[in-house]
Amino acid sequence: DSGVTQTPKHLITATGQRVTLRCSPRSGDLSVYWYQQSLDQGLQFLIQYYNGEERAKGNILERFSAQQFPDLHSELNLSSLELGDSALYFCASSDSVDVNTEAFFGQGTRLTVV
Amino acid sequence: QKEVEQDPGPLSVPEGAIVSLNCTYSNSAFQYFMWYRQYSRKGPELLMYTYSSGNKEDGRFTAQVDKSSKYISLFIRDSQPSDSATYLCAMDNQGGKLIFGQGTELSVKP
Numbered sequence: 001d002s003g004v005t006q007t008p009k010h011l012i013t014a015t016g017q018r019v020t021l022r023c024s025p026r027s028g029d030l031s032v033y034w035y036q037q038s039l040d041q042g043l044q045f046l047i048q049y050y051n052g053e054e055r056a057k058g059n060i061l062e063r064f065s066a067q068q069f070p071d072l073h074s075e076l077n078l079s080s081l082e083l084g085d086s087a088l089y090f091c092a093s094s095d096s097v098d099v100n101t102e103a104f105f106g107q108g109t110r111l112t113v114v
Numbered sequence: 115q116k117e118v119e120q121d122p123g124p125l126s127v128p129e130g131a132i133v134s135l136n137c138t139y140s141n142s143a144f145q146y147f148m149w150y151r152q153y154s155r156k157g158p159e160l161l162m163y164t165y166s167s168g169n170k171e172d173g174r175f176t177a178q179v180d181k182s183s184k185y186i187s188l189f190i191r192d193s194q195p196s197d198s199a200t201y202l203c204a205m206d207n208q209g210g211k212l213i214f215g216q217g218t219e220l221s222v223k224p
Contacts, residue, residue, distance in 0.1 A: 002157060033211070043158070043202065043214040056211050090157055100206050101146050101165075105157035 003027065006091050006106035014114055018079040021109045025072055025093030031055070032074040033094075033103060034066055038087040049074055050097045081113045117141050120203055120215030129224050133190040137203035137215045140184065144205040144213075147179050149188045152200045152217065161188070161201075193222045 003026035013019055025032050034046040045058035049068035060066075063081075068074045078085060088110050092103040120137045127133055135149075146165055150158035164170045167181045176189040190197055203215040 002159065004157075035212075035214075042216045043204075045211040045213070048211060058211055092157075100212055101148065101163045102160060103212065105150075105159065107157050 002104040002106060004091060004093050004104050004106035006089075006109050008109060009107065010110050010112075012112045012114060013081060015081055015083060017081050017113075018077065019081065019111065021076040021078070021089050021091075021111075023074045023076070023091030023093075023106060025074070025091075026104055029093035029095050029104070030072065031094045031097060031100075031103075032068055032072070033092040033100070034060075034074070034076050035090040035092065035105075036087050037090060037108070043090070046076070055097065078111070083113050086111055086113045115140060116216075117213050118203060118205060118215045121218055122216050124219040124221060126221045126223060127193055129193060129195060129222055131193050131222070133188075133193050133197070133220060133222075135188040135190075135201050135203075135218050135220070137186050138184055139186070139205055139213075141205070141207060141213075142181075142184065143207040146206040147177070147186050148204040148206070148212070149175075149177055150202040150204055150214075152202060154199075158202055195222045195224050198222050 005024040030051045037043045046060040048056040066076045088108045090108045092105045094103045148163040149161040152158040174191045178187045200217040202217040204212040
């Protein structure tokens with residue numbers, strides 16, 4: 001158990017809908033990262049938050065947004081969902097702000113858009 | 115061209131074999147190199163990381179980085195069926211985000 005908790009584990013929704021994925025980082029970790037894993041693209045960095053502030057951004061679509069709350073949990077919001085958004089979404093946490101040598105990953109949320 | 119290239123396999127070896135997994139990269143700014151293991155339907159877990167060039171050993175696992183060739187390797191000695199998983203290389207240029215390879219699927223047969 002990595003100590004990173006993601007909910008829900010599975011999500012099935014229709015195209016055009018909006019969903020929220022939740023992540024609780026390991027105790028004491030201030031950085032939260034979101035990644036998307038699909039068969040064709042592999043594991044892709046989406047966005048990083050550090051202590052409530054957006055720190056780094058990857059190839060995150062405009063339809064996607066995230067935030068980190070004062071209790072350090074994070075949510076990833078996906079809207080106007082398309083079939084191609086079906087993927088595994090991972091959250092990771094670490095105690096580092098810049099150098100990510102020890103990120104701990106959650107078990108992921110499997111999103112299926114039908 | 116992707117920043118990090120990794121042969122997706124699959125790679126099948128008999129138990130006890132030495133396994134060699136490799137990645138190449140194009141961004142010379144990468145300084146931290148990591149190997150993650152991912153079991154089916156699970157999140158990636160960190161195996162080991164190396165800073166800059168050189169070797170690092172941890173039990174049956176050895177990581178090598180050759181920055182001059184932009185090439186990293188993970189060796190698994192005395193491979194076990196429990197090593198069957200997907201192995202992902204990852205790199206960090208101090209920007210906080212990890213750039214992952216596609217992952218190599220490894221199967222160790224008893």
